[in-house]
Amino acid sequence: MANGYLALVLHAHLPFVRHPEVDDFLEERWLFESCSECYIPLLWSFERLVGEGVNFRLTLSLSPTLLSMLTDDLLKEKYSAYLDRMIELGVAETERTKNNRDINNLSVKYLRHLENVRRYFLGSGGNLWLKFRDLSDKGGLELITTAATHGFLPLVHSREGRRAQIEVGLGLFEKLFGRLPPGFWLPECAYDKGIDDLLKDAGVKYFMADTHGLLSSVPEPECGIYSPVRCRSGLAVFGRDPESSRQVWERRMGYPGHPAYREFYRDIAHDLEGEYLRPYLPDGKIRVDTGYKYYRITGGEDHKEVYNPHRALRIAEIHAMDFVRSRALQFQKASGRMERTPLVLAPYDAELFGHWWHEGPVWLENVLRLADSVGGIKTISPGDYLSVYPDSQMADLPMSSWGEGGFSYVWLNPRNDWIYKHQHVAESRMTEMANIYRSPGGVERRALNQAGRELLLAQSSDWAFILKEETTVGYATERVTGHLKNFLTLSGQIESESVDTAFLNQLESKNNIFPDLDYTVFRSVRVCPVLFSHSKMRVIMLSWEYPPRTVGGLGRHVYDLSRALSQLGIEVHVFTCPARGEPLYAVDDTGVCVHRVDQKELQAADFLEWLKCLNSGMVRLVEETGLSGGYYSLVHAHDWLVRDAARDIAEKSGLPLVVTIHATEYGRNRGIFTDLQSQIHGAERDLVSRADGLICCSQYMAREVLRLFGEAPGGIRIIPNGVDVKNLVVKYEAVEQMTGRCPKIMFLGRLVPEKGVQVLIEALPMIKGKHPGAVLTVAGKGPYEEDLRNLAHRLGVSDSVDFIGFVNDEGRNRLLAESSVAVFPSTYEPFGIVALEAMAAGIPVVVSETGGLAEIISHGIDGIKVPPGRADILARYVTEILDDPRHAENLRKNAYNKVLGQYSWKQIASDTARVYLDVVNKSKKRETCA
Template sequence: MNLNAQGYLSLILHAHLPYVRHADRDDVMEERWFFEAMTETYLPMLLMFDRLHRDRVPFRLTLSLSPPLLAMMDDSLMSERYTAYLNKLIQLSEREQERNQNQPEFAELAAMYTQRWTELLEYYQACGHRVIPKFRYYQDEGCIDIMTCSATHAFLPFLKHEVSIKAQLMVGVLEYERHFGRRPRGIWLPECAYTAECSPLLQAAGLQYFVVDSHGLEHASPKPSRALAAPVMTMHGIHAFARDPESSRQVWSSHEGYPGDPDYREYYRDIGYDLGWGDAEEWAYIKPYLLSNGARIHTGMKYYRISENEQDKMPYHPEWAQHKAAKHADHFLYCREQQIQNYQAHCDRKPLIVSPYDAELFGHWWYEGPLWIEALFRNPRSQQGTIAFITPEDYLREYPVSEEVDIPFCSWGRNGYAEVWLGQENDWIYRLLHQAEDRLLHTLQHHSTNLWGHTAVAERVLNQSIRELMLAQSSDWAFIMDAKTVPTYAAARTEHHLKQFHELIDMMEHRFYDVESLERMEHHAACLTSVHYELYTSALSSPPPMLLPDAYKADAGTPWRHRKVLMLAWEFPPLVIGGLAKAVFDLSRYLVDQRIEVHVITRSVQGTPSYERMKDIHVHRVHVLQTTTPVDFMDWVFQLNLAMTDYAVLLMESGHHFDFIHAHDWLVHYTAKDLKEYARTPLIATIHATEHGRNHGIIEHDVQRRIHQMETDLTAIADQVIVCSNAMVQEVQSLFTLPASKVSMIPNGVEIASLVPHSVERDYTSLRLQYAAPHNKILFYIGRLVYEKGIQVLIEALPLIHSSVPNTKLIIAGTGPMRAELEALAARLGLTSHVTFTGFIHDDTRNDLLQLADVCVFPSLYEPFGIVALEAMQSGTPVVVSDTGGLAEIIEHGVDGYKALPGHLESLAWHVTEVLLHPEIAKNMAANALRKVEQRYDWKSIAVSTKQVYEGVIMR
């Protein structure tokens, strides 16, 4: 290293190709990408290293070698085919010398190619057809530093789950270690795509630095004081080296970049495209060197230089090009010296210029590129000038601490972000990739808890499924679709790997391993040998730790005296979103009284323990696996099910044997299905509502269809289905084609004497004054603020009610997505002073409001049951409900309440007005309603009916 240097230059070459090995065919055009890269970039690069090393010319550069490229370099089949490819090139070049006997300039160029390709073949054979050890040698000699890359060059910010990014990184690290005998210190993030979520994952993988595009630092916070003249550090201590835009422009720019010089060889003129147009003899000559189907390709025989005149290309002169490469190398170094001097004015350490490029630019696209690199190192400026070549690793040894900043999302793609990899040409792939990620995690969660057993074949199936998914995740496919080069091939590769992924996961789910198909897939994807499913399972964590507290471990040697049921519910107190939480809680309490041991698995809620005994119910709360990006509701549901299944299996493995699994609604469908299969336990499903009913029969969006399908599947796999009303019996039988014998109607209930009825004197004066004046009449609604509850109908009916009872106030309690819309509706109708939105209220306040109200109104458009109506009836307050669903069955019109036509303003207003204007009728209906609740809707009798369903299932 030049010790007198005032600054440093880091030349970084990113070497990568997608995995284009096709075991069953030897004439795939895309496989030639590898052969061309070897011929024009990687072997010339090693020969350049040999020359510099032989001449004792110091050189120092950084090279990334991606796992797919390493796999193809190390593959015996690819080696065999590449040798045949070189021999065919040599044969063509020899024939070209004969064909061009009358064109001396072309004949000389053909002889040059013969000599060149013969040299490469001999060199390749001398290496034993193994080039990776040569790269390793020069790293061990201290001439180059080799970085790793992720497993398949996936665009990491677009992976859905953190564990998927971890696995991509760790396979990259392990593949590197396997080939180079040491752990990598740096990584080339695919497409230089960085997001803050990557930082802790890089740290966990033991990596020290990565390369980022310049705008990543330009928009960092705080703005780096050294600008682009030095690396920065993330909060996890990972160093980011920013690409220098000026040096990149001098090489990359189509207008001013060196590769566009007229003396350099023209890439696009090739005899594979030039010969055989309208000449049968010429076509017969060139056809053997094209694809077997006659498709034209680059043969490598290129005779022209770029030339000033695009219309009249001139013959290529290698000596001119070599001279120009040396001249451009000197110019490049001169410009870097000027940059270093400019940086010194505001940099408190030796400035660093980072110049990263795609490796294949040098040799493949820019034929003279390797000569240019060699000229850089041989140039006197790099030996005793103001600049020295170093690697990022060298710089960190000199300056181990960098300025800490937050780097925003960025990449080195077009316009600096992600539009190349997420646009109208390729956005369709991510839904499929994310679904595959979800399915893989779901399967691996089960495998990690010994759901199928760790057989050797099962492990191979899992490993190959990961390999297929990783190959589908390659950013190359989306890039190709965007560039529209071979988009059909890129789409087919994505779909092919995903198809094989799902075939393998099907094997796991069905516990049938098609070994012949597995071996075929392994043969075709002979890469990434470091892939192992434990890279995922060891990283999958769902707090609390997967160790069950002693408080609820079962003693496997002690038989249980009573039946045991495992309840699955997505909400449970204290988390109450709708009526399901309270229904499951009350049913569980009364089942305990029936000598049934109840365990509820539900989701975690802040401030509550992961396990507790609540009213003798065993409550287990699970945390959902975190993702790197926000997820939509359906994805969250899937993650919840993963965590619930994992936890339930641990319960069972700790000694718990459950006699029944009781699933509540579609949100726990995946867990219910998996546990039924795993434990061979009867499954009871309670359908509290249907997607069809909630949307009034309109199922048109993808999410709605998915929910409807999960409801269908849940009822199909259940041994018995419970619903809460006769209307729901008809609905589920019709929707899901269930036999009558499979559906049981058990209503929801209320706890008798949980409220103090009007017959007991209480003073509500102060509470009333919070919402209304003493002379006001109060209408009360409580429930979710969603469309199917019909609150909008009640608000629109209020002016009609005011025409008969002007002093009426409406109190709306509860939360939901329609609150802002409902408040706007009240304002638009001039009702702001007459309508109060309380938001969430606690049970005590709810009970008080139920009793102080003059009428409780529940104008639902769809209501499977309507437990809140029972609570109002038990409070001794008259009720008006919609004549729909379970509400219609609870109320006998004119006897214990009124039923209005659903969605009908005049009908609702008239019935509410009747109650307000005729207090004696209202009082009689309220008394009848209270008696009905006490006689028919007692949770004790409901629990007994549920227990009978359980026993009936066992007796089958």
């Protein structure tokens, strides 16, 4: 039995550097040096351990940019040529140093090393990545990956940009290794809220954070850094151990700083004459390290002693023993305070081993040997640890990274902050193009895909790091600006329908990373089915109205939500009222099962009595479909009208109850004044108190429910209503010729005082003062219609107001297409679905700054907000839109993109399904405890 688990993690990453236009490009040597000094020596160590039967486990993160370079034929050819030159230099060095035995022995050592490297590289067919895959298949390595181009995710502007970095990286890994990785290396260990949700959606099981990120979680981790915690998404988070980190990372006190180890910064490239080195340097004159280093660290002084590899290797063995002994003491202390076996996560940059720390691979190999032979310590991967301990404490993590200061300073400071304004603009533009171009042609699609590549390459965290450290500043600046210029050029050509194929061919040839990239990865809404694939979820959906029988927006909401949930693989059963011409049971084209109560059961004249009959009928139908057999997973009730059915079904079955409150009786009436209102208010309170999960459509609505009824047992989740853009498309033959027509103002909704149509009619005379031909179309029915007609007559605008009554979807679409502006001047509005429909149809909108409407619109950007009841201000803003077509076009375009990004039913269904998973999992835990 192990006293402790040691999880060694190496992160292998280099930025994508590929320059076919130059034979020997300086920065391409970053890859070549790492292959010769790090990756291949590590492979040798791992293969020796496997060959000798040493039981070891190590996690290796291979970045997508590194994998792309390791699989690139041009870079393989260049690396082979580089090895030939360095071997040629080694031959020259053995001749030059033949009179100095110690240095000559070192030159011979380096020459033999390079010859072995070349032999191994050629023997692998140039496919080093396959060697890592073989070791993974044999059980020694757990392979994971990171973001596509190692973008610093907290500084990636949008959810879409973060998701693209994650999914493109995972896609390349899956293509090469035939499976998704169990874990994900966050670039720079940088976590921010919401990143775990994206990783969860993508099928990842764990990631790693820095020490302070884990220890600053709320609540404080009971086991400190010796055990993972879980985010609310369910993803496991492992924290970096500070003690093992200091032993290896610290420059002066850490192992790599020992005087006996080789001095990294003393290379013959900086000691010898340029003429001798010319054949081996880029451009024949750029002094860059050759790997021929003859001196040891020695001490702080400038004088350096000759390097003694035998002594250095002995020190590496001693340091390995010290490291393992330190872990044993650490485990001994930690195990007394924990009920599970403690784990130490020791993550390092892979390039430290062999490149920066020449003896690193030897040290690591010795650590793995000792861990296998010393009792009480076992190496493990984070994925394996989760198999041993699948449950962990739940906690909320703050933003953190492993960079200087622990947050974003390294990647966002006065030396590099200029890059983000341009990156964020490009990011938004990429998402906009991905949303707009649904079926592009061949060349246009290629250009969109390449634009995505250029954006990803510009987002690499390496450029910001280089700018901060002031190393190869010119190259980093050129890369960032170059990729952004390429992106802007491509996006301009796409939008003007004039893609330059010669320019596109050039970019595809040079920046050929991610050849399978599909630009749609940047679209605003993409739902990953992995989230729901583990088991079949079956939902009882209770709604008193459902199309084609609808009264307000609730029925339409349930209809669209149910269909979107079904498309995620969730089995939805809607139980509702009868509708003329509809069967009592039907399955729609998406798989939603609709069960309708028989009209014969609904004979009561009083509405409340009718509701009781409807609820009783719903309960009967649910029981007939298998309530007692454990068929269903949960109940989802919409508003108070189905309270009785929700209560009875949940009590009889023990199923968890999710409730959506669309509006409250108090809010509709600005108070409770009658016995009927009091009854409804009480039913709402009862329903909220029973909810294992409560959903509200806006922050406004959530605050109202909290104020009226208090906190629900399962908390409140904010999930907005949505629209299906496809349902708002109007056939061109149905649209009248709009040229030269009079301005048309449109209102759509129920005719009740809280919808504020009276304010719009009061504003109409002022609007007509500037636009005499303006007309107002009022679509909808309700008890307030007669009062509104009388108001229009008193104000002298009755000829300009057209009350057209209720309209179906086709009629609504036609009205929207004919309208110049849509106005929704509500005084009370929990959400405002009709405003979203207008935005999705491409109509500028003006709304009251109240309730959910205020949350939908960003004033002056994607719509206009006015104070409730202010007809004068409403008239002014409507007039401005009619006066300025360019302003109206900007509002329309931004509103459409917002709807695509934030109010798609796919996203809303995904968020709702997460609520389902949460309440079902909590219910199962309660059953287990009971």
